[in-house]
Each structure stands twice: as C-alpha cells, then as structure tokens.
Amino acid sequence: MFRRKRKSSDFRAEIEAHIELERDRLIQQGRSPEDAQAAARRAFGNVLQTEERFYESGRWQWWDNLRQDVRFGIRMLVRNPGFTVTVILTLALSIGANTAIFSLVNALLLKSLPYSHPERLAAIYGKTTGTDAYNMRRSIDGEQWELLRDGVPSLLSAVSAGITSGVNLQSGSHAQYLHAARVSAHYFDVLALHPLLGRNFSEDEDRPHGPKTVVLSYATWRTAFNANPQIIGQAALLKGEPYTIIGVLPEHATTPLNADIYIALQPSREGEGGGTNFEAIMRLRDSATWQQADAQINSAWSRSQYALRHTGDHLTYYLVPLQKGQTDSLQAPMLAVMLAAGFILLIACANLAGLTLVRMLRRTTEIATRVSLGASPWQVQRQLWIENLILAVLGGLVGIGAGALALRALLLLLPQNFLPVADVSLDVRVLTFTLALALLTSFFFGMLPALITRKIDLRSAIASRGIVGGGAVRLRQFLIAGEVALTVVLLAAAGLLIRTLVHLETLSPGFNSNGVLAAKASLDDVRYHDPAAFRKLLSQSVAAMRQIPGVQNAGVGLTLPYERALIDGATLSEGKQAGQEVSTDTIYVTPGYFETLQIPVLAGRSFTDADGPDATKVVIVNRAFARLYFNTEDPVGRYLTDDAKRARLIVGVVENTVGSSAGGLTDDHAPLTSDQTIYVPAAQVASGEFLTVIHAWFQPSWIVRTESSMESVGAAMQNAMAGVDPNLPFSGFYSMNDLMAETLAIQRLEVALLVTMASLALLLSAVGIFALVANIVLQKKREIGIRMALGSTIGQAMVQVARSGVIASLLGVAIGLLLAAIALPAIRSALFGVGVYDIPTITVIVATLLLVTLLAATLPTLKIATIDPATTLREE
C-alpha cells in the first residue's frame, strides 16, 4: 500500500497526449498550429496544478508531509541552538545514565545464564521462621550432599567447594599459580557443558581417595599446555602430585566458579564435609516439577544430623533459579540504582516539559498564523510532535554514546572478576530499552505543551505579541518543585552512602596499612602436608625476605586484615564460662606478623622463634576476644583449648584488626568488622590433616614492611622464595590498601553511582530553575521596565523575579525531605556507622540546594540590569 500505483511521469505523458490530441482537433478545425497549441493549453488550465493534485492524491503523501515536517522541524531546532543543545544534552545525560545502569541490570539480572535450558537450573535456599527469621542461599555438609544425591530423584545435583583456591601447576621447570575449583561428578552435566576434549568427572573419580584427575579450562589448555590435542590421559603436576588430565572445557564455557582448572571434589562426611562447606547447584529433570523437588529435599534432609542440630529453627528448604542465586547480593543495590536512574529521567522530563512549554508559548504567534492560514489542529500538533521526536532520537543517540562511555568507566571502577558475568555489553535489549526510553521521554515532555497549545486562543495570541501564559509559570514552578524533591532524595541517599564509605574506610584498621606488600602462595601441595616441611618453608622464606635491602620486617599469616578468616572452634578452660565451646576467627602466624603489620600488642608479648613445636603451646587473642570472654580480667596467663583439644597458654592480647564479614551468615553485616580472633604460632600447628584442609581453602600470605618501591621488593620476594623452594610461585603482589579497596568494592560502586546520579539531578534542577527565571525575565521585560521607570530599583526587580524560582525550589526541598524520610529507611541495610536520619547529611543537602537555587535563580536576573526603562516604554 506504500507504493504508488502510477508514476507521475506516466501522468505527465497522458497530459501531453491530451494537449496534442486537442491541438490536432483544433488544427483540423482550421486553426494555425501555434494558435491551436495555445488554445489547447488554455483549455487545459494549469498543468502544474493538475500534476500537483495528482501527486497529492498519491499514497506517499504522508511520507512527503513527514519529510517536510522533519525538514521544517530541523530548521526550527537549528534556529534555536540554545534550546536544542540544552534538550539534547539533558536527554543524553539522563538516557545515558539509564543506559549504563540498565546494561548492568541486563547483564546481571535479565540475561539468561549461558547454559542450555537455564530455567531448569537452581540453587538451594533455606528459610527459617520465628524471631530470627532469615532467608538465604545455603551451603550444605557432606551428609546433606549424600542425601541430596541419593534421595532426590527429581534433580540432577552437584556440589563444589564454596570458594576457589589457588594451586601450583608445575610444567617442566616452570611453576605457575592457578585458580582451581573443586567440583563433584555431574557438575558440568548440571550446567550442560560438554568437554571439547575428553570427558567430565566420573562418579568413581569423585569418591574419597579416588584417582586424581583434572579438567582444564580452554584458556589453561591453550596457555599452559600449548593447546596440545593429545593432552587427554597425560599427567599434570598439580599440587606436587601427578593428576590425570581427563577433559578440556570448550572455549567460552564459563562456570559459576570461573576457575582455571577443575579438580574432583571427592566429598564425604569427613573433613570439610563435616561442616556446611559445599555449594550445591542442580538441574530439574525433564519429567519432574519444582514442587516435587522441594518436597523431596525437605524429606531427605529431615533425617540429617544437621536437621537434628537445628530442630528449633523450623528450617524449610526450597529451590530458587540459579540466576537469582548467583546475583542475590547484587539485586537490591542494582534495583536501587535503577530507581535512582529513573528519578534522573523524571527530573529530565520535568525540565524538558518546562523548556518545550516555554518554547511553545513563544511560538504562539507562529502557530496562530499557521492556524489562521488554514492548518488543521492535527497538522500543528503533528509538527510539534515531530520536533519532539527529532529531539528524542538525537538525544537517544547521544545518550547511547554517553551510556557506553559511562559503562566503561563503571567497569573500570570494579575489581577484576567482581561481577559474576563474563561481560557487560550494550546488546539489543539495552538498545531497545534506550530507544523506548527516548520515545517515552519525548512523549512525556511533549504532552504538556501539546495540551496547552490546544487551548490557544487565536485572536488574543496574535494581539499579545506572542507571549502568553501566567498560568504556565505556576505549572513550571510545580515541575521544578517536583524535580528538586527527587534531587533531595537522591542527594540524601548519596550522602548517607558517602558517610558509610567514609566510616568504613576510616575505621581504625588496627594496624598500619601503609608500606606493607603482600603475596599469596598455595600450600595446597603434597610437599607441605607435613608440618615439619611447612615449618621449614615458613622460617627459611621469612628469614630470606628479612635480608632483602629496604625490608624492615617480614612474616606469614594464614589470612590478613580485610580478608575473610578461618572460623574454628576453641574451648574456654577457665572462668565462669569454662567448658563453653566458641566459634572464633583463627589465624596462624609466624613471628614478625604483628611487627610487620604493626598491630599493637596491648598486653603480654608477641610470638617469638622460641614458640616452636616442642615449646609450651601458646596463643594470642585480640581485644574483642579478651573483652567478650574475659571481660575486665587480664587473659594473659590463662588457658584455652584449641580445636585439636590442646591447652594453649594465652601470652598476649593484640589490638583488633578489621576483617571481611563476607563469610558472615546474614546480609546485614557490615563489610568490615572486628571479630573475635585468636592467633596461634604457625610452628605449633601440629596436624598435617588440619594443614591439608585449611590450605585447600586459604592461601597464606607473605608480608613485608618496606619503604622501597613495591615493584623491586616484589621481585626480591619472589627471589627469596625461589631460594627456598623454586617451585612455589606467588599469585601476585598487592598492598594492604588494594586489599581494602577490593573488600569495599560494592560500597565504592554504590557511592560512585549514587553520587553521579545525585550530581546529575542537582545539575538538572539548577538548569530547570535557571530556565524558569530566565524566561520570566524575558516575559516580564516590559513590566520590569515600567516598574523601574516608576522608581523601582534593579535590586527590587531582581528579587521580585528570582522569587518564583526560589519559592519553587523551597517547596521542592520541603517535599523532598518528606519523601526522603519515607523512602530512605529502605536503604538502611546498606548503611554502616550512620543513621537513616542523619542531621549533618541533611544540613549539607539543604545548604547545597539553597546555594544552587540562589545561584541558578540570581544569574538570569543579572540581565535585568541591562533593561533600559526608556526603551521599554517607547516599545509600549
């Protein structure tokens, strides 16, 4: 239907034929050829008009009209560069912000996991009822795993060790540190990943003490094994032992663990299987339903020891989609930020509505003229909507560019491997979203002026020299009050998050974080299962590092401040709580650990080389531990019993250091805490089995304190280590400040995002106020001129005009504070060290807004000084 049936050339030919036929006839009647030609043309009338009428009747006319409207619209926009640039920039900023945020939301929450039938994948959640109700993803223990594997036929289930660890891969004379994940049989089957070469782990290989086998990621196969196609069946020297390579994963295959290599977990009820240290994933089998699976899990686990220990909890398990399970902790912050981005869009809409409204009112004369020349209301409206659309499309395009840039900046802000997805990109969904957003925005900001122009009265419009609408000022004031209110909410949220971050970053760390260089090495290695070998490695390597020029001290610890620590049991052997078993962070350290980190020793002494394997078993507790269990008494000289049932003499109390609460049970933990901690001398860890288990989870850190450059000392540390064990590579070197930044990555991200949004909102509000006042100055030029002629001063005139902007803003601040009071408790769980109703934050926000309002409202009134009363009166 969009194709014209007949070409205009054909029509023209017909007209030519007509004139020739008519001329022929007239010549036949005896007239001269020239005369006949002229007469024929005369009888035909206006050829051009006829052709035009033919053309108009064509079905492409809407297209011609559209093109004409677009051309005209572009001309109008080019003629008002100030307006056009303001609108496009406003759109670009607001749409850009939304595009960037939505790309993240899309990648994290909307995009399907990259597996076949991702909707059948699940993670296990547990819900308790009662006073301490909570609801979260659950780790499971060895017994639960066996019951799940054997007693829930609706699911194909698999488990992995909760954390990826580091292992050493020896190839020839070269040793390398790799991230390893330990997974059970069927782990890749649940994800529907089929190896590129070889096969997945068999059930036999997954039995305790089964054959040692490994599956390589594609990248590791390429880099460490030169993409050798004959690799299957060969041995890789991993953790100091030969492991048979049984499979290579395909390129781009990712797992939730994202490791370099995969080793069979071989789970059991013993060792790490004695606690809830496994993370389960499952795939619903074809004929089964989720209800069946939930019921089977609860029934299978009701018989477990874990259930018997937790009978009071009223614990019920249920499956949730793996997608949600993977991104649960990011969901709330992402949605909050998305909401903030939505606010920005609303603010932008309010501004744009105000701007287009003013522009429309200034075009009243033009519109009135068009209407009086016969343009239908539809034609006028169409023209206006097309101009809005042009703006929306341009703004949307610039917005996509701005969004892509913002997204890149955002991703740079994040630590590596922070997001549980491989990449975040502007895909079709994001682009569609942006386009829809641009159109929606143009609809919102175009609607108001369109409604207003419908009421334009022709005669008064022409008579009043094109400026109409005192009512429009009131309307714009409400728009500005609305945007200021949203800005207040955003500023308040951003302010509270900044206070939280400042609080966390300035938390007394309990040690001197400057000048400490750290590196991890994997002791999950058969050579170091023996405590004697372990002791020798530690003492020799630390001694070698102390020899490095510029190094003041060195030490080794199982974990560092800012890190998640091993939680172990200890029994209090004295005092009124004697015999009570408590959970406490447990860290083995070498002598020099406290001195290197400069953790103050508050009472007693630090560890020395004399605290060897055969000396008295000793322990140092931190202040939090001492305070909780010994209250005001001095713990030094008392005893406590470690997990291996050995009494240890407390020889010292050290200051609390901040640690990560990432291992904490519930979500409302602050990211940094000072937990009760006990320190034991590394030389007094006597159990090889214990070393094996903890080193499968944690890679100890070598630390040195130095004033020299980090690079040169890093290389020297690697050399020092190579002198003791040439096949023990470090994972990489980092400072304690890097470690803190990584721990607070989410908080930093939240702050960066919200501060950006709030600044954007503030900027837009300022522009809105500025535009309102500037426009009033323009409208009231004559009135002001007359007032000044009658004796009003410039100052009075300025105050009078600026008042409308200030009043609107004040109203907005009041509404905003009210909104914030209602809305902000929702982000309470993201706040630490600051309350929801924080007077300093509110004061700063109100002061900032007042300042910005005054600036934005005063600047345009400066133009009043240029008004010459005489000229204005003459114009009257």
Added chain:
Amino acid sequence: MSTQPRKLDAKEPLDLLQGTLDLLILRTLIFGSQHGQGVARAIQQTSEQELLVEHGALYPALQRLEERGWISAKWGTSTSNRKARFYSLTPAGRKQLVTETTKWQRLSAAIARVLGPQTTDQ
C-alpha cells in the same frame, strides 16, 4: 513559515462539483473506452456546450475513479494515431453509475422543488 496543503482524503464526502464530474465521466464511458481528451469533448458536446469542463480538472478525477476501481485504463493508440491512455468502465463502475445517477436525479428533483416556487415568487 509554510502552511500544509490540505490533504485530499478519499473518504471525505465529495463536494457537489466533484461528484458531478465523476458522474459525467462514468456516463460518457458507458459508450465504450475513451481517452481523457475524448471524455472532455464528449461531455462538452453532449451537454450542448453548457458544461465547460476545464480539461485539467478531468485528470485528477479520472485518477480518483481509477483508484476506486470504477474505471480501468491502459495505453493505446487514438484514431489520429497518437498514443493516449484509454479508460473503460469496470463492472463496479457500472453499478456506481446507476447509484449515482439515481442519487443525482433525486437531488436535482429535490433542488428543483426547493428552487421552483422561490424563483416564481421573485
């Protein structure tokens, strides 16, 4: 500043003149296919020169009728051996002619009844 030309909408009720011209064209074509100039001549002759059709107005009308499927057209050669576009009545056009003729007769009779006494009064 330009005003938009009013779009000719096919669904808009046709004014009397247009409707009349359409009727005359359909009526002319009942005698067989004819080109535009022939139609113009025929209208002039059969109306005994009373109706002066501006030839230019004819072609948009022909185009409109063609689009509605009441007449069809194809290029052919005239008696004077010139190329011309020949129009002929379609079955739908024939039906339309009957309807329009009836309507027109009713309309002109009604107008005649209205105008009749008034003109005699004056």
